[in-house]
Amino acid sequence: MNNFRVSYVDLPSQYELIREEVLDVIDDVCRRGSYILRDEVDRFESLVAERMQVRHVIGLNSGADALLFSLRCLGIGKGDEVITVAHTFIATLSAIAKCGAQPVLVDIGEDFLMDVHKIEECISSRTRAIMPVHLNGEVCQMDVICKFAAEHDLLVIEDAAQAFGAYYGGRAAGSFGDAGCFSLHPMKIFSVYGDGGFVATDRDDLDERLRIERDHGQNRQRQVLKYGFSSRLDNLQAAVGLVKLRHFDTMVERRRQLARQYYAALKQIDFIELPPCPRDDMDSYNIFSSYVIRTPFQKPLQAYLAERGVETFVFWDPPLHKCSGLNLSSFDLPITERTAGQVLALPIHHALSDEDQGYVIESILSFSDKRTV
Ligand SMILES: *Cc1c(COP(=O)(O)O)cnc(C)c1O
Numbered sequence: 001m002n003n004f005r006v007s008y009v010d011l012p013s014q015y016e017l018i019r020e021e022v023l024d025v026i027d028d029v030c031r032r033g034s035y036i037l038r039d040e041v042d043r044f045e046s047l048v049a050e051r052m053q054v055r056h057v058i059g060l061n062s063g064a065d066a067l068l069f070s071l072r073c074l075g076i077g078k079g080d081e082v083i084t085v086a087h088t089f090i091a092t093l094s095a096i097a098k099c100g101a102q103p104v105l106v107d108i109g110e111d112f113l114m115d116v117h118k119i120e121e122c123i124s125s126r127t128r129a130i131m132p133v134h135l136n137g138e139v140c141q142m143d144v145i146c147k148f149a150a151e152h153d154l155l156v157i158e159d160a161a162q163a164f165g166a167y168y169g170g171r172a173a174g175s176f177g178d179a180g181c182f183s184l185h186p187m188k189i190f191s192v193y194g195d196g197g198f199v200a201t202d203r204d205d206l207d208e209r210l211r212i213e214r215d216h217g218q219n220r221q222r223q224v225l226k227y228g229f230s231s232r233l234d235n236l237q238a239a240v241g242l243v244k245l246r247h248f249d250t251m252v253e254r255r256r257q258l259a260r261q262y263y264a265a266l267k268q269i270d271f272i273e274l275p276p277c278p279r280d281d282m283d284s285y286n287i288f289s290s291y292v293i294r295t296p297f298q299k300p301l302q303a304y305l306a307e308r309g310v311e312t313f314v315f316w317d318p319p320l321h322k323c324s325g326l327n328l329s330s331f332d333l334p335i336t337e338r339t340a341g342q343v344l345a346l347p348i349h350h351a352l353s354d355e356d357q358g359y360v361i362e363s364i365l366s367f368s369d370k371r372t373v
Pocket residue numbers: 061062063064065088089091092133159161162182183184185195196197
C-alpha cells in the first residue's frame with residue numbers, strides 16, 4: 001500500500017466492485033478441483049475469440065510468453081530481424097531477443113506509436129516480421145502496416161498487451177496480424193489476479209503449435225512432440241477473466257468518460273498536450289489503458305503532484321535503446337528520446353471517482369497557476 005491520496009491504479013477498489021461474483025466462481029472452481037486447462041480456460045478462449053472475431057485464442061501465463069511463443073512458433077529465430085519500437089515495455093524487446101532474433105528499432109510519431117513512414121528504412125534481407133505496439137490503448141495504423149508487410153512478405157505480430165477492446169477501422173486490436181499478443185497482468189484493463197496472457201490468431205497452424213508449446217511440448221492426447229514450456233493460463237485465472245469480461249464494456253466506458261473529463265478540464269493549459277478526446281466510432285476506438293500527457297515540465301509536475309498526494313508514472317525514461325545492458329545503443333531515435341523526457345501518465349481506472357479525478361485536475365491547474373505568476 002502507498003500513501004497517495006489518489007493512487008495511479010487502485011486494485012482493492014476495483015476488486016470491491018465485483019467481489020461477490022469473483023468469490024463465487026473461485027469457490028465453484030475449487031470445489032470441482034479444476035485447475036489446469038479445464039472448462040473455464042476453454043470458455044475464456046472461445047468468448048474472447050468471439051468478441052474479437054478471430055478463429056482462435058490460446059491462454060498463456062503472461063503477455064511476455066504470448067510474444068515469445070508467437071515469434072518462436074512462427075519460426076523466427078537466430079539471424080532474423082524484427083522491426084519494432086523502443087517506446088514500449090521491455091517485454092516487447094525481450095521476446096525478440098529471447099527467441100534469438102535481433103530487434104530493429106523504428107522511431108515513433110507524436111501519437112507515441114510506430115511511425116509507419118519510417119519502417120521502410122529498417123528493412124534488410126534478414127527482416128522477417130514487424131511487431132507494432134498498440135500503446136496506451138490506441139491502435140497503430142494497421143492498414144498501412146499490414147499492406148507494407150504483405151508487399152515485403154513479412155509476418156505481423158501485434159503487441160496488443162495494452163489494447164484489448166480497442167478498434168481500428170472497425171477491427172479489434174490484435175486481430176490484424178498473424179498473431180495478436182495480450183497480457184492479463186493486474187495493471188491492464190482486462191486483467192486477472194496474477195499473471196496471465198493469451199494469443200489471438202486466425203491461423204490454424206499457429207493455434208496448434210501454441211497449444212503444444214504451452215503444455216510441455218505435448219499435444220492434447222499427451223503425446224510428446226518436442227521440447228516445450230509450462231505456460232498455461234490457470235483455470236482459476238480464466239474464471240476471474242470470465243467475470244471481468246462481463247464487466248469489460250462498463251469499465252472501458254468509465255475510462256473513456258474520465259478521458260473526456262480530463263480533456264475538457266485541461267485542454268486550455270498551454271504547456272500540456274493531451275491525448276485526443278475519445279471518439280465514438282470504431283475507426284479509432286481508444287480504450288485509454290493509460291492517460292498520457294506530454295509536457296516540458298515532466299519532472300517538476302510529477303514532483304508537485306506527488307507532494308499533493310497524486311501518483312503518476314513516466315512510461316518510460318530512459319528509453320530502452322539507452323539501457324546499456326540491451327546492446328541497442330546504435331539506434332538513433334530522436335522522437336522516442338524527446339518523448340521519454342515529456343510523458344506523464346495520470347491516474348485513470350474504472351474505480352476512480354469524479355471527486356478524486358477532480359482533485360487531480362485541481363492540482364494540475366494549481367501547478368499551472370504557479371507557472372504563470
Ligand atoms: C504489460 C505489457 C507486456 C507484458 O505483459 P506481461 O503479462 O506482464 O508479461 C508486453 N508489452 C506491453 C506493451 C505491455 O504493456
